[in-house]
Amino acid sequence: MLKEKKGDRFVTPGDKICVIEEFIPGYGTYVADGIIYANNVGFLSIDPKSRTVSIQPVSRRICAPRVGNTVIGYVWNIQTAMAFIRIFKIEKYFLSGFFTGILHVSDVDVKFTKDILDALKVGDIVRAKVISEINRTYFLTTKGENLGIILALCSKCGGILGLKSKREKKLYCEECGNIETRKIASDYGTTNL
Ligand SMILES: [Zn+2]
Known part of the structure; x- marks a missing residue:
């Protein structure tokens, strides 16, 4: 079940990690019915020497972007x-x-x-x-x-561009009527930061 390299996998409480025969449950984990689960939000860490799995809290790890983020x-x-x-x-x-x-x-x-x-x-x-x-x-x-x-933002007036046509990926400025194109995400205009 465990194929991830150390620290690659982001887990939340209740995520299944592995069976107890494979690794020893460490910090931030719990065991139920022979299966080790995450009990913390964080990154899965595997110590190959002690064969222990633990969850490293996010706050200590999110200090720089990582490949895949x-x-x-x-x-x-x-x-x-x-x-x-x-x-x-x-x-x-x-x-x-x-x-x-x-x-x-x-x-x-x-x-x-x-x-x-x-x-x-x-x-x-x-x-x-x-x-x-x-x-x-x-x-x-x-x-x-x-x-x-x-x-x-509208490149003419700085207004926020709305979605005119999702299929054509056209954006429309309600302030000045300007139409622009972008490589938009599928949830353009509906997402909160
Ligand atoms: Zn505009």
């Missing part, structure tokens, strides 16, 4: 083929500062994006996934239905 940030700069994102939320935890994420045009959408400005603009709020990390720079993707822009 879903993050939320705002677009603060766009260059020819990439956007710079200031990440202010990792999974469901808000950060006191921010990390820099880079979204390359080839990672915007499963379909080809010619111009990154057709997919996002400075000031937009974006939900992305961390795909790699080099020297604390986090490379992001918005490929996937639930990833992409969750809130966009």
